[in-house]
Amino acid sequence: MINASAAGAIRAARAAGPRIGRVLAARHGVLGALGEDLVDTAGWSDDDLSRLAQAPGGAFGSCRFDLDALADNPAQYDRLFDVFAAHRIGAFLYNGGNGSMETVAKISAAARARAYPLRAIGVPKTVDNDLEGSDCSPGFGSAAKYLATSMLEAGLDLAAMSSRRGRVFVMEVMGRNAGWLAAATALAAQGPDQAPHLILVPEVPFDEVAFLAEVRLVVERIGYCAVTVAEGLKRADGSLVMEQGQDAGGHIQLGGAGQCIARLVGERLGYKYHWSIPDYLQRAAGHWRSATDHAQALAVGEAAVGYALKGRDGVMPAIRRLSDRPYRWDIQVVDVAAIANLERRLPAGFLRADGLHVSAEGLRHLRPLIEGELPPTTLGGLPDYRLPALPMVPRLLPPYPA
Amino acid sequence: MINASAAGAIRAARAAGPRIGRVLAARHGVLGALGEDLVDTAGWSDDDLSRLAQAPGGAFGSCRFDLDALADNPAQYDRLFDVFAAHRIGAFLYNGGNGSMETVAKISAAARARAYPLRAIGVPKTVDNDLEGSDCSPGFGSAAKYLATSMLEAGLDLAAMSSRRGRVFVMEVMGRNAGWLAAATALAAQGPDQAPHLILVPEVPFDEVAFLAEVRLVVERIGYCAVTVAEGLKRADGSLVMEQGQDAGGHIQLGGAGQCIARLVGERLGYKYHWSIPDYLQRAAGHWRSATDHAQALAVGEAAVGYALKGRDGVMPAIRRLSDRPYRWDIQVVDVAAIANLERRLPAGFLRADGLHVSAEGLRHLRPLIEGELPPTTLGGLPDYRLPALPMVPRLLPPYPA
Numbered sequence: 056m057i058n059a060s061a062a063g064a065i066r067a068a069r070a071a072g073p074r075i076g077r078v079l080a081a082r083h084g085v086l087g088a089l090g091e092d093l094v095d096t097a098g099w100s101d102d103d104l105s106r107l108a109q110a111p112g113g114a115f116g117s118c119r120f121d122l123d124a125l126a127d128n129p130a131q132y133d134r135l136f137d138v139f140a141a142h143r144i145g146a147f148l149y150n151g152g153n154g155s156m157e158t159v160a161k162i163s164a165a166a167r168a169r170a171y172p173l174r175a176i177g178v179p180k181t182v183d184n185d186l187e188g189s190d191c192s193p194g195f196g197s198a199a200k201y202l203a204t205s206m207l208e209a210g211l212d213l214a215a216m217s218s219r220r221g222r223v224f225v226m227e228v229m230g231r232n233a234g235w236l237a238a239a240t241a242l243a244a245q246g247p248d249q250a251p252h253l254i255l256v257p258e259v260p261f262d263e264v265a266f267l268a269e270v271r272l273v274v275e276r277i278g279y280c281a282v283t284v285a286e287g288l289k290r291a292d293g294s295l296v297m298e299q300g301q302d303a304g305g306h307i308q309l310g311g312a313g314q315c316i317a318r319l320v321g322e323r324l325g326y327k328y329h330w331s332i333p334d335y336l337q338r339a340a341g342h343w344r345s346a347t348d349h350a351q352a353l354a355v356g357e358a359a360v361g362y363a364l365k366g367r368d369g370v371m372p373a374i375r376r377l378s379d380r381p382y383r384w385d386i387q388v389v390d391v392a393a394i395a396n397l398e399r400r401l402p403a404g405f406l407r408a409d410g411l412h413v414s415a416e417g418l419r420h421l422r423p424l425i426e427g428e429l430p431p432t433t434l435g436g437l438p439d440y441r442l443p444a445l446p447m448v449p450r451l452l453p454p455y456p457a
Numbered sequence: 458m459i460n461a462s463a464a465g466a467i468r469a470a471r472a473a474g475p476r477i478g479r480v481l482a483a484r485h486g487v488l489g490a491l492g493e494d495l496v497d498t499a500g501w502s503d504d505d506l507s508r509l510a511q512a513p514g515g516a517f518g519s520c521r522f523d524l525d526a527l528a529d530n531p532a533q534y535d536r537l538f539d540v541f542a543a544h545r546i547g548a549f550l551y552n553g554g555n556g557s558m559e560t561v562a563k564i565s566a567a568a569r570a571r572a573y574p575l576r577a578i579g580v581p582k583t584v585d586n587d588l589e590g591s592d593c594s595p596g597f598g599s600a601a602k603y604l605a606t607s608m609l610e611a612g613l614d615l616a617a618m619s620s621r622r623g624r625v626f627v628m629e630v631m632g633r634n635a636g637w638l639a640a641a642t643a644l645a646a647q648g649p650d651q652a653p654h655l656i657l658v659p660e661v662p663f664d665e666v667a668f669l670a671e672v673r674l675v676v677e678r679i680g681y682c683a684v685t686v687a688e689g690l691k692r693a694d695g696s697l698v699m700e701q702g703q704d705a706g707g708h709i710q711l712g713g714a715g716q717c718i719a720r721l722v723g724e725r726l727g728y729k730y731h732w733s734i735p736d737y738l739q740r741a742a743g744h745w746r747s748a749t750d751h752a753q754a755l756a757v758g759e760a761a762v763g764y765a766l767k768g769r770d771g772v773m774p775a776i777r778r779l780s781d782r783p784y785r786w787d788i789q790v791v792d793v794a795a796i797a798n799l800e801r802r803l804p805a806g807f808l809r810a811d812g813l814h815v816s817a818e819g820l821r822h823l824r825p826l827i828e829g830e831l832p833p834t835t836l837g838g839l840p841d842y843r844l845p846a847l848p849m850v851p852r853l854l855p856p857y858p859a
Contacts, residue, residue: 120619
């Protein structure tokens with residue numbers, strides 16, 4: 056959805072007329088801004104923007120890089136504003152989660168400090184859905200739809216099989232500290248005793264005894280059990296479940312939480328087990344997007360340009376929920392400094408009392424976010440994600456780092 | 458696709474008029490036939506059959522169960538034909554792969570031996586695509602489409618990231634002895650240097666040195682490398698790569714081939730690594746089916762009923778390829794005894810000379826099988842796989858086993 060927001064922003068900028076001269080994109084986020092590694096998006100046609108909007112990954116590249124504090128490294132900011140000035144950049148739009156909003160806040164503050172006329176605007180995006188200030192974040196709804204669909208489908212496969220031994224399927228989903236994606240798989244169950252039967256989230260300390268007892272109950276009732284586990288599942292002492300096994304030499308066996316949970320069930324209860332790790336697939340599944348999510352991704356991209364044109368700075372367009380059913384939402388402005396580097400976890404009320412599944416309130420909240428389909432245009436049976444390469448903007452400054 | 462073939466067969470039987478009285482389904486394959494565990498499909502409307510045709514899993518349940526040899530266990534066959542006679546069953550359609558075709562051959566031979574008037578017909582289905590006698594098998598094209606799409610999407614995600622260290626993504630796909638699904642991920646690459654960069658199939662003994670050298674070449678050229686590995690990848694001595702690691706106590710560390718390959722790259726080359734294991738997701742992805750595959754699944758189900766009406770016995774409708782481009786195919790009859798329990802592997806000509814990717818010939822063969830989209834009907838953002846429960850056929854015989 057990062058690409059959809061980019062498409063929304065580029066379209067809005069093109070529609071804004073002569074007040075916006077060019078829309079440049081930095082390669083790999085702020086690293087490209089520092090490195091003067093910029094491309095001009097004018098080379099993409101309207102058709103290209105439509106393909107951009109459906110493409111996974113980040114067409115301009117991404118990074119995991121935090122600017123230093125201004126006081127610690129003023130030279131870094133000098134360079135950044137040299138690049139901005141050299142290319143006459145008046146607005147800086149940055150797409151990402153908590154860390155990216157911190158970057159926006161830092162750049163906004165640095166611009167004010169040096170009286171550089173910049174509009175720094177954050178654009179929310181995170182499959183983890185852990186950004187504060189927004190009812191949900193673009194990217195989450197589509198990953199949630201993909202995972203709920205995957206659990207529904209794998210659950211039917213599991214149900215069809217016959218075996219005298221019980222059988223367990225575990226799907227490990229992203230979420231180091233927040234269980235939003237794990238919780239969303241609860242939407243897969245369209246009736247009682249349908250997958251997923253148990254959901255393990257990082258917000259609830261893993262209680263092995265209670266978990267195994269629940270698995271046994273489900274298997275004794277229907278013969279099988281499907282479990283969703285968030286990668287960041289932790290024990291009461293804060294240790295990660297994925298660091299479970301130790302071999303004779305005391306080495307931690309590296310294995311995902313899904314594998315650990317599946318093996319635990321196999322070893323303790325004697326059931327057959329399978330585990331799935333969608334990994335990147337869950338955040339890149341452009342072939343099965345939520346139309347709701349896509350509309351929100353476009354809208355925050357467009358709104359960010361609107362804020363820049365209105366002279367707003369240090370803000371982010373956020374999704375505000377107006378009603379659950381019918382689902383209605385709009386965009387409101389949020390101060391990035393107020394939400395940067397916070398982490399929004401699942402509210403306790405979204406979980407069942409025993410912490411092993413999602414409550415009716417949680418389902419009501421999550422349901423609209425996965426709604427609507429948006430089949431991609433295809434080429435030869437595959438989504439058509441082809442995009443022409445964009446020309447590099449000629450460099451005007453010395454290399455960085457020197 | 459097993460459900461699509463069932464829908465095709467039920468529709469054809471309904472269209473056949475009074476010659477076919479009822480279409481019963483055995484729960485969990487031949488286990489249900491032995492156990493007199495039968496349901497009457499008359500309870501499903503045309504709309505239900507449309508939903509059946511898009512649903513993953515097997516709506517009547519599946520099994521992994523082989524009949525004994527007739528000479529070893531004649532009582533088992535006595536029971537089977539008691540059930541057939543009690544319910545006036547004149548045609549037996551069995552959907553599956555190599556083992557299922559062996560079951561059809563055994564039942565056909567047993568019927569002839571006792572002069573029971575039965576038409577035993579196999580219906581091909583296997584995501585592994587390892588059934589002899591058919592150009593491809595229903596189920597394969599959709600799993601191939603899902604995996605090629607997943608590799609395309611994960612490859613874009615991988616390409617977008619920035620890191621100084623090389624990074625490797627490994628996707629483990631099904632295929633214990635045949636690399637068809639692994640090979641199909643080659644379709645994801647729409648240009649040079651696009652994922653997957655390397656494909657490891659069970660037909661080619663794993664050569665660690667050659668593999669690591671290739672990974673290094675790719676990473677040094679573009680910064681990252683995406684690898685597909687079949688779960689059944691083996692070394693030259695026949696041992697499975699998934700049984701790679703041994704801890705200090707000499708215990709084999711159980712881990713999938715994907716995990717082993719990813720760790721190997723990390724340990725030997727120092728790259729960052731991620732691995733994905735779609736597991737059941739790849740064979741249950743009703744949300745992203747190949748229209749070609751679906752049409753073939755319906756066609757073999759319909760053809761099986763046609764064969765039964767024509768009095769054929771011990772046969773299977775198979776897909777015959779008439780041309781690659783445009784892709785044209787028809788159905789031909791194949792003797793199940795001739796193909797039962799064979800295993801169709803990737804032809805050497807479908808692989809690149811070094812065995813680490815797919816050849817142009819292989820791509821030409823695979824390409825049409827994933828073509829065409831067939832979006833599922835949905836409910837609340839998820840595919841609508843709901844089906845009403847079917848009534849059990851009243852039992853007429855004593856329990857089995859007694």
